[in-house]
Amino acid sequence: MSDELLNMNDDASFITPEIIRAMEGILMVAIEPVPGELLAQLFEVPVSIVEEMAAQLSAVYEEAGHGFQLVQVAGGYRFQSHPVVSAYVERFVLDGQRARLSAAALETLAIVAYKQPISRLQIASVRGVDPDAVLRTLHSRGYVEQRGHDDGPGQAVLWGTTQLFLEKLGINSLGELPPLAEFVPDASVVEALENTLRISPLDDAGSAPDQNL
Amino acid sequence: MSDELLNMNDDASFITPEIIRAMEGILMVAIEPVPGELLAQLFEVPVSIVEEMAAQLSAVYEEAGHGFQLVQVAGGYRFQSHPVVSAYVERFVLDGQRARLSAAALETLAIVAYKQPISRLQIASVRGVDPDAVLRTLHSRGYVEQRGHDDGPGQAVLWGTTQLFLEKLGINSLGELPPLAEFVPDASVVEALENTLRISPLDDAGSAPDQNL
């Protein structure tokens, strides 16, 4: 990477309002922290530019007194709520969350556990309804996480269960779940599941960028 | 609620930098649109204040040219990426290619949206074709849901649209749909249809001669 060679003047020429906006847009929708390298790749700029932009944005938000901040955590950049409004956010978090997994959520979680890695669409085809909202909840609780992308067109995000999930169940590995072997699902389900899944290994250099890297 | 009684000065006194920041912080950690009523409750202010704050924030973001927006959709407020950076965000969200709805699906959705609750047969009579397959797709995507049964003989399942449908169209409520009356075909279309399908023999006074007969 040649960005060490760039001086500040050159840097500045990379930074356009367009890329700054794009960075804000991406960080706004990212579920996990986004690595600087990934942003650099997307914008075709050196990583140092991304760092510079993040620093600028961060300062702008702070100065404007927004209730959110842009921070760098392990793994990358993300938006989060500002510590000064934590009291409100805590009230909201306590308030807005339902205390039990619904039957639908439990089914979704079970499908992810047994069939991982699995895409949202594959879950939908098994359950018959879009699991989007349920996945968001499960993810926000740390029970499921993204596991790379499907190779197919669209490169759907694949989901799997987390270490926390195992801890909550009190088991050491997925192998300890009661086996499914004897169960024969009906044809449409088989088809839905077979219509799968050549997973690109996460460490595969040059493969599609992944938010989890 | 007494907010109708409030004049602008009183309104303004409710709006403090603190709750504006709090609103930003809360929306940053939400996983789905947050209803204005919930925010009003948390901040102990009338809903109208929440609406006012949302409008202000929205305008501030837009004016500052940020890559994100605050919008009201499906009955609540949420942050989203700005449409102008959609090209970048789509590249980042690899499965961001949202499933497009076919013309048939859109027509069926339109009929359900305006005439809900409505049975499959009633939809069929408008479209001239059985909407069974289309309804199943819309149901599995979560855009329509069952709304009880018809009182009549056969007790047909009645269908209605969902919150997700509102999100899909980016609107806040069904009330934001354009009035159907605006889409009643104009006179020239009616005339064309009537002329073509007229019964009167050709030698009837006044009717245009039709050379092809």
Next chain:
Amino acid sequence: MSYDVSTAVFEGPFDLLLHLILREQVDIHEVSLSTIVDAYLTEIEKMQDLDLDIATEFLLIASTLVELKSRRLLPGKENIDLDEEFALWEERDLLLARLLECKTFKDVSLVFQQLAELADRAFPRTTGPDERFSELLPDLMEGVTPLKLHKAILKALAPKPEPHIDLFHVAPVRLSVSEAVSELMDSLADMKAITFRNLTRGHEARLEVVVRFLAILEIYKQGFIELSQDDRFGDIEIRWIGDEGFATANSFSIDDYEG
């Protein structure tokens, strides 16, 4: 409205008819019913693998159109049965109303499409609270055991019962051709002669009329009746020529109608 003539796929009969009529909207007075009818019939012929339900709807509309067209060919009104005239008006108005309604929703669905396209360009934030707040979140998995999870996936994978949609009210009369044959054999043997119009009087549903027409053809094929029609579009006379005593022996074999 832009209708793409060359690539349009007509999903329904209204779709097609609207397209055919409105394509020529440039000068509405030039729109010719005969052109429409011909084009409509051509399109239907092209639809080889049309499923039966859709085909029926197409054919019903085609027959209405043909009837309208034939009516225009008639020189005057003198010999027109008034009932028939009313029925045709009704049929036409119904068709017109349905076309207009169909067009209304077709047009409004374009707005839906625009809204959806616009909405698709913005992506929602769904990230949720960061780890600072995680201890506040109630433990959703409390009480979930491996066994419960196993039960849940069995439930998810279990064959879903096909949603049962009661078709009872779709076509209240579900008379088969062979049933109609039996019924008509009885009454024809009694009546000796009758027009098809009179025979089907009181049967309003087109399906019922169609079924009886097929039954008549079947009975004709079996040699129990004679058919005659003096004028084009005139009444079809049915005369019983079978055995007197056959009226109750209504059980000859009937060919299946495959289409």
